[in-house]
Amino acid sequence: MEQLDVVVVGAGLSGIGMACHLERERPGTRYAVLEARAEIGGTWSLFRYPGVRSDSDMHTLGYRFRPWTRAETMPGGAAILDYVRSTAVEYGVLDHVRLGHRLIAADWDSERARWVLRVAHGGAEVEMACSFLLMCGGYYRYDGGHRPELPGLAGFSGRVVHPQDWPDDLDHAGKRVAVLGSGATAVTLVPALARDAEHVTMVQRSPSYVVSLPSADRLAPRLARVLPGDLGHRLVRWRNIALAMALFQLSQRRPRLMRRFLRKATAAALPPGYPVDTHFNPTYGPWDQRMCMVPDGDFFAALRSGAAEVVTDTIAGFDGDVIHLASGGTVRADILVTATGFNLGLFGGAEISVDGRPVRTTETMTYLGMMLAGVPNMVYVLGYTNATWTLKLDLVASYLTRLLRHMSDHGYDTATPSAPPPGVTEEPFTNLTAGYIRRGLDELPRQCSRLPWRPTMNYALDTMTLRRTPITREMAFGRAGSPDRARPRPVPPGR
Template sequence: MNRRTTNGHANGQANSHLPNDKPALNFDIVIVGAGISGINAAYRIQQTLPSHSYTILEARHDLGGTWSLFKYPGIRSDSDLHTFGFAFNPWKKPNPIATGASIVEYMNETAEKFRIDKRFEFQHNVLAANWSSEEQEWRLEVENDGRKKVYYAKFVILGTGYYDYEEPLKAQIPGLDNFAGTTIHPQFWPEDLDYKGKRIIIIGSGATAVTILPALIDGGAGQATMLQRSPTYIVNLPQKKPGELRLYERVLPQRMALQITRLLFIWVPYLFFLFCRQFPTAARSVIRKGAQHDLPPNFPLDPHFVPHYEPWDQRLCFCPDSDFFKCFGSGRAHIVTRKIKQVVKSGIELDSGERLEADIIVTATGLNLRFGGNIALSVDKKKVNVADHHLWRASMLTDVPNLTLVIGYVNASWTLGSDCTARLFCRLIKFLEKNNYTSARPRIGEEEKKDPRSVFQLKSTYVNKGAGNAPTTGWKDPWLPREHYFFDNWSANWADLRKGMEFERVADKI
């Protein structure tokens, strides 16, 4: 395409037609977000579209996304790194569940290895993005150290995750302001917090609470209590130790062995997911027996580990080497399954009349869903509300040209889905250029809008509360939600790009 663009990375050229002669930066592709999705997309661009210029804009000071933002004790992945890691740079360590620090280290190593680190522009916060049908390009308003900058791009990839980095989900806890101690949301954990010897209540039952409880006990908390309104399914995931090798790892070259390991970690969890969906009663029994086996002797299973919903109605929680179950053997870790009556000055009163005393309350009650970050999106200066749009192949918003929204899985590793999105979008760009199109805009018919579905097929509280901020999926291809990797992987490589898509060819932009 003949378009005004620079071949540089972080440097662009001044553009005289901008208002007030402000300099603009021009790229074929702008990636927003230097997390795992952004790095993955960058690699796919370099591999598939080597002649295209691109940059990665990151609002924070460092790469890593969630893994550099969250600092709460024990922060770790809730998916295995063999599939959460990059297919093009496999996770080589034996442990499938990794700490936040080791994930950031791995991401830095990957970015450096493939020279993606040369494309990062940190502390570049994208405030607004407007698509111009006349110009057939995106105009992005960016703030950098208090200065305003303008970027132009033919394509935009939003690797901004699915939650609000600035504002957590507000916990609806009666009387929380009455508490005289310290109240913390895990998303903004103070790194200098001294909790040794303190009495701590963790409100919540999801992956964050399951991670924090054993970490606090190991870190010297006096007493730590996980207070949950309803239980969660929690499953042990054994960690391999250095030097432990499977038979195929002993006889095959490392590269081949890593590919087999990755395939195993794709297939086995998916088969277990299908087992849970098809045989929920049997799955409940298996999960409960596992918990009973790993808990201290005579520790009550009911009501603390007997959820009232079916497995995978909400996301399963995984704990490495049963650390969550084992921490109750310390005598300092506790679990309480009751509703909160109110928070008082010294702790929490339960609906049973019991009072839990505390020095610190941790509100691990979920994330505030936000797709596309806090960027003010618009098309021809008409505001785009993400929640009003359907997703084409779980990747692009209806009526929004040349923009992809990276969304992964909730029943598998996020990266599996984000990689499908990146490969699909790169294939779409090649298709556009081969056919001399300048833009692709998803369009959905009235019949296809019937029976809308949630982007995340879960019944978790934070998902239900955040539904008003999420795009919608449909009941038939190409509007289906992400359901399993095998279909999405096929779709990324072979699906009909014309289905549900409207193309535009503007002569003077070709």
């Protein structure tokens, strides 16, 4: 059986980034990156729908160690995929990627202090072992998006597609298109489809907050020209981090003020007299769900031009090319795009166990938002819900480097986060109210009311917490075959 130091699961933004950190910080590590699909890139190689792009600022979505140097703030999916691939090439990661390898199960063997992995490849199963397991497969299932039951859908005469499974042969030019949904995917699709379609109608049950941002950062290239090294990029990155944090904090602390501000900005982007309160007045507070960011207001421009419209209603049924709405209204469409979200799914559906005992995610407690209490030598990456994904990846990688160094320096083979003491208050992993979160809460671990068992969802706080938290805090270290391998070590003074 092949024995590795580290196995990284997933070759998307997180997995490639984590492998690059290993190359930079732990040269000589024997590792492999397992990717279930036939190419690297994760989200950015999977999604092929028109207009697919980042809905986050790329200067913070890009890796800290390899700054995004272009002026675009929300580039297209192809540009992001090229960025991920070129990063993998530059850091020599591609040689370690194993495509078509899907993790089926991982069982921790306490006696030998290693993970034993069952991996599907080429129609067969192979086994391998590793000392440390890094779960970097994201938080949604790649095998299909969320498809809610639509009454009478069988009566629709047109074509039905989901953005996660966009067909190569779909031609929407000159067609009437209905996009169901109001999230980031829907507001991306509408202006992209409207360029060639006869007409696009976005049918939403309830509104979302839609915020226009500049598509290019004029300051970034200027600073890059006049400041040494990557200082200019780092300044832009921190400016964008600070602005995003300020927006989130203001939304949480002064929701009425932020709601008024967002409504005013939305009204200004739409024609006079537009029913803003009907189509852009969410029932939830700002940042109780992720906001939809649109570059240069392209979504609003499509509405102003008349090429697209928004209908806020529920679907009552279908009849040929007619979508019947609960209000009695109708929408005609040749193509129905169900931009209705995705299905949450941790660890790619792999079964995780410790000494043969299944690990039930919802019965475990998260540790620093990156490990599970009672599960040795396993780290996972889940990005921020209120900031860009890669910010958390970089911090997790930095903590992992410290942890591996500590274990190497002290001759430890295992590191197991301790469970919180009795009496702490358990809470859901996140308080976001988005549909995919509500549907997938039974996939997520729990958290409690205090650190280190509480993810902060605050990059500035995490920067201090994950970099300064003593590696030995609430962590049990041990050696293979040692009877005291699970006993927590005391925190040395001054650590």
